[in-house]
Amino acid sequence: MQADRDFQQMLVAERTLLLEGLSDKQRKALADDYFTNKQQVVDRFKKYTVLGDSPKEIEISKKFNEGLEAFEKTAADKFPLDKEGNIRKFSKAELITNSLGPVNSKFEGARDSLDQLQELILGMGDEEFKEADETYSNSIFLMSIISIVSLFGSVGICIFMARRIDGRINNIVESISNEGQNLENVSNTFKNKSVALSSISEQLSAAATETSSSLHEISQMIKSNTDGSNNVASLIQKSQELVTDGVKSLGDLGRGVKDVENSTTTLANTVEKSNSELNEIVKVFEEINVKTQVINDIVFQTKLLSFNASVEAARAGENGKGFSVVAEEVGNLAKMSGESADEISKLLVDSLKKVTDIVDVSSRDVNESLNLSRDKINKSVEISNQCQEVFTQVLRNFDEVSANSNEVANASKEQLIGVEEVSKAMQEISSSASLTSQSAHDLNTASSELSQAVNHIGEDITDLKGLIIAQIKSARHAVSNVVNFNKTKRNAETKKAA
Template sequence: MRSLKQMFQYLVLALLLPALFLGYSLYKLGVVNEQLAQVNLDRYTSYLLADELRQSSDDLTRLARTYVVSGNPEWEKQYFEILDIRNGKKPRPKQYEKIYWDFRAVGQDPNRGSDAAVPLQDLMKQAGFTEAEFAKLKEAQGNSDDLVNTETVAMNLVKGQLADGKGGFTLKGEPDLAKAREMMHDKNYHAFKAKIMKPVDQFLSLVDERTAGAVAHAVEQKNLWYRLLVGSIVFLLVVAITFLAAIVRVLMGRFGADPLAVRHAVEAVRAGDLSADIPVRLGDTSSVMAALSGMREQLSKVVSDVRQGSHAVALASKEIAQGNMDLSNRTEDQASALEKTASHMNELGAQVKQNASSSYQANELAQNASKVATQGGEVVAQVVETMKGINDASRKISDIIGVIDGIAFQTNILALNAAVEAARAGEQGRGFAVVASEVRALAGRSAEAAKQIKLLISTSVERVEQGTHLVDSAGSTMTEVVTAIQRVTTIMSEISTATSEQAERVAQVGQAVTLMDQSTQQNSALVEQMAAAATSLNTQASDLVQVVEGFKLSSRS
């Protein structure tokens, strides 16, 4: 038996060729519609161009007649504007096929804008006319141009301008309005108009014959392809219905029963009713109903086995849960003991850390005292040096005082000699003797002051020497103090190091106990989880038993 996939493939293959033909028919129908639209557009364009030629001739006639009657130059201006537009000398107004010059005659400009300046004959060439059609339009425009010459002569008569025989109107004469009107209204003028319109009428007949044939051919093609399109659709529907009927027969065979009966059987299995037999046709081993019947039998066996197994699982899980609860209690007791041990170790560690901290502070204090003592020794040494400098300076001052005393003694001798010399000089040396006496007195006082200073300096030098000896003794004492403090510092450093090592080891022991406590607590948590899992397993096993009990089995199961 073929599969549904193969049948659908055959259906697609059977529909492919008609579908392709249907698509091609739609394409050709669109092409024919476009051709028909183009033929109608060409026909419309032909009528517009022919009508423009006819309308321009009528407008020229109307404006020329109006001018020869009124003599208003505005009509002459519009007359030549029409000629310029038709001959391509001025831009062509947009939508020129609409009413234009009648609005201009009353001063209303349509104001639709302008296109390019293109002669009417060029537009006729672009329209794709046949040679015969174009010849008729050209003949009509030539006749219209001949009539323009007559109209030009008549309009120049109104202005008193006569033809000079060279194509111009340079000769002056009297305006002849009557003759101009006669030229624009006599039989010859109407004969010219008929001569213009006859080729236009023949052109329209030729265009109508040509386009009517093209339209008829396009309509015939359109009807042909439309009939082919309808036939393709009918053929596609017949093929599709035939294949769908075959597919329905195949599906009925695949289901093995009516789809409604299959649905009832599936709903019974879905509801858990495995007791009802599923009817299967004799010899049917591959239909949905046959597979559903086999599935019902297998499900009945599975449900029966699961029901028995779920009872065993529920009993075993209950025992596991009880054992886990006992293990959890013992683990919690062990965790409590380890927690207390960890607490004591933490307290011991804290005390050791405090001792280490105290020894560290004592070590720092000893080091600071050593530093202070060292600084004191350095200061004492500096004081000794300073005292020595003061002693040396005092000795130099004493020497300087001796020099000053010698100078005062010599000054006294010089003053004495000066007084002797002044006495010898008599009256002339009296003033000099007074000065010498004063100098001598000053020298005496300087010598006395120098003696006193020398005495004070000597006393100061003795005291400085005593201070120097005392400072030397203090320096020696400070050196001994520094040495003793450094020994204390070394001992405190060793104590601090030992205490720190002890604190680290106690901390390591505390960490080990803490890890043991954490591991025990984790074990306790895992045991509790196992107990909870066992309880959950027991609950789920009970639920499974209840679920399996929901299946309705036959008495054979």
């Protein structure tokens, strides 16, 4: 029973290590409790295997050792606990699954063998009690028969078989004495068994009380853990909603960036179109410049013609004066036209240079701005995509955490149900221990009464033996008197006849 209690303490320590919020000191204390109880199971069972020698005990002991080895191997693989109370190989959900699955299966297998051994020991105790009770009943019946036979038969046969009956009665008395001694041994055995049973009951009651207290604390911790898991699940759900809104906002931002990129491309096309139109204007300026040069040539030729006309008018004298005035005015007009053409040419050159510079600067600046905008837009799109991927991954992680949190909450609820069932079982065990203690007390009392009865029977046997011996002596004396009387009577009759 103590080994079974140590097994239960191991299970409590293992399940408690799966709780959240434990400090390093608490984890180390639980690990020490786990390994200490495990070693106590091994040590107690080794002590018992030295005492248990029946074939059934040997068979169950072998089965328990095999189950214990399978449990230790599975626990080392699926629940690798170190001396500090750390388990780093698996996640919390995997540890819960392993603890409730393969590790618990091997644990219950070994524990079933231990329960079978306890049932075997209790059964053997019951059989010994039944055998002792049967021996006592047979002895009482045998003594009753012998007493009746001795009382009623001795009177009839003591006259004829005094010597033979004397020997047989001595043998019977000796046999009854031996049976009385056997009853006394059985009574002592009952006393020892009752003392051991009372001690076991007290230990079981104390263990049940201690376990009930531990189960109450564990129940409170599981309830607190369940409430924490529910709060975490609520926070995770709210965070999921926020992340979902963030993902939608990032999607809107990405579409907005795409719209900006499209607008930038449209602006670039518009600027490029404007530059193309400015280039067309530059071409018009160039054509005007060419036409202006043609005008300058015409002005030069007009001046030349005006000069020639003035020369011819001078030669004509009075007749050429009017023509000379016309030639002079034509020359002035040609001069004014030339000056205007020069000014137009200068303006065209300046305008052409300014327009060309504007087109070049505008094209360069717009291209640089467009390239910079494209780079920033591309980076913004890339960052937006990365953020969206991160938020998506965070959302998946939230889903996993939410699932794990729900699993932990469900596991906590199942553990709470299991703890409540174990608590009820421990209360029943405590009640059974009280009943067992009372039964042990009653058995001790019955053993004392049986011992007193055996002593009384021994005294009665001694008295009966003395009485039988006295009756035998009396019978012998009576027989002797009868013989002597008959002998005297025959002698008298002989003398009378003579």
